[in-house]
Amino acid sequence: MENSADLQNHLTNKLLQQGALAVGYTKIRQQEPVMVIGFPFSDQWILNHPFYITKRFEEEVWTSWKLLRDIAQVLRSEGYSADIKTPLSLFGDFRPLAIAAGLGNWGKNGLVTNPNYGSKLLFAAIFTNAPLQGSVAENLGLINESCDNCSLCIDACPAKAFQDNRFHKIRCFPKALRGCSECLQVCRGRVQLH
Secondary structure, rough: OHHHHHHHHHHHHHHHHHOOEEEEEEEEEEEEEEEEEEEEHHHHHHOOOOOHHHHHHHHHHHHHHHHHHHHHHHHHOOOOEEEEEEOOOOOOOOOOHHHOOOOOEOOOOOOEEOOOOOOEEEEEEEEEOOOOOOOOOOOOOOOOHHHHOOOOHHOOOOOEEEOHHHHOOOHHHHHHOOOOHHHHHHHHHHHHHH
């Protein structure tokens, strides 16, 4: 590639053309570039249908892994390192990276709420030493604008896990293990809220 902006545009376009829904860039430790990629998460994968969810989730992770592998090969062919982290990697929490990369903000449900996709994104990342520029993340760490006048996730929670302006993970966890995703399913993002 001629320059780092060309490389970044090429990577972003390739990801979006091949199935990623959102792509953002940030840095960890203020120096190591990270590409954060949002892939679709479907509310039809929920554990009420364990065989279907396992198969569908496996297909989506495999598809995203192949795309991440292709992007890593592009980076390596340009002489840069590329370390892939998928939703199944033992990396940790992708949510702060997604927010720092401008892919959304904290929703009332504790998930990243993207303006176009609500909370229905799975995140992956590629850590690299390529000279990529960080995305502009406005209102970093604040509640998403679409959440201001919305309480769909709070109202939909069968475990009442959002009482007293707190998230009670002890209430949420048993329901989540049985496949509850009501807060995720009702989250629609800014574009669809009027």
